[in-house]
Amino acid sequence: MKLTYRGTHYEHSPLNPEVIAGETGGKYRGKTWTQNYLRHIPQTQPVAELKYRGVAYSIGDPLDVELMMLSKQRSKDASVVESGSVKKCANEIAKAHLTNIRRNLEHRLQVAKENGDQNLIRLLEDEAKQIA
Numbered sequence: 644m645k646l647t648y649r650g651t652h653y654e655h656s657p658l659n660p661e662v663i664a665g666e667t668g669g670k671y672r673g674k675t676w677t678q679n680y681l682r683h684i685p686q687t688q689p690v691a692e693l694k695y696r697g698v699a700y701s702i703g704d705p706l707d708v709e710l711m712m713l714s715k716q717r718s719k720d721a722s723v724v725e726s727g728s729v730k731k732c733a734n735e736i737a738k739a740h741l742t743n744i745r746r747n748l749e750h751r752l753q754v755a756k757e758n759g760d761q762n763l764i765r766l767l768e769d770e771a772k773q774i775a
Contacts, residue, residue, distance in 0.1 A: 644656075661682040662680070663679070663682050664677050665678040665679060666678065690702070690707045692715075741774075744774060748770060748774065752767045752768070
């Protein structure tokens with residue numbers, strides 16, 4: 644069915660849900676009626692790790708609970724490995740930062756020597772001693 648809304652044309656296609664006849668619900672005015680259910684994908688129960696008065700327990704399908712526990716363990720193992728690589732990366736960044744500071748200081752010292760500013764040269768040499 645072609646429809647238009649505020650100048651926008653679109654095609655309307657209503658959903659045709661599959662219906663499954665359920666059990667007989669009863670009689671109404673002499674006729675039996677049945678409850679119809681929509682056919683859908685069953686939803687799994689939520690999985691949660693809970694604690695009541697200090698005692699840990701899990702709800703949900705036992706297989707899902709076990710899967711949750713395994714994935715939690717894997718994430719802990721991955722975080723341990725990741726934290727080691729983070730420390731390594733932090734050390735590399737610190738070394739690069741210190742190298743850049745030293746390079747900048749050498750450049751400033753060279754410019755001060757070219758300009759002949761003895762006071763600045765003395766200050767930069769003191770700064771170099773603090774860095775080393």
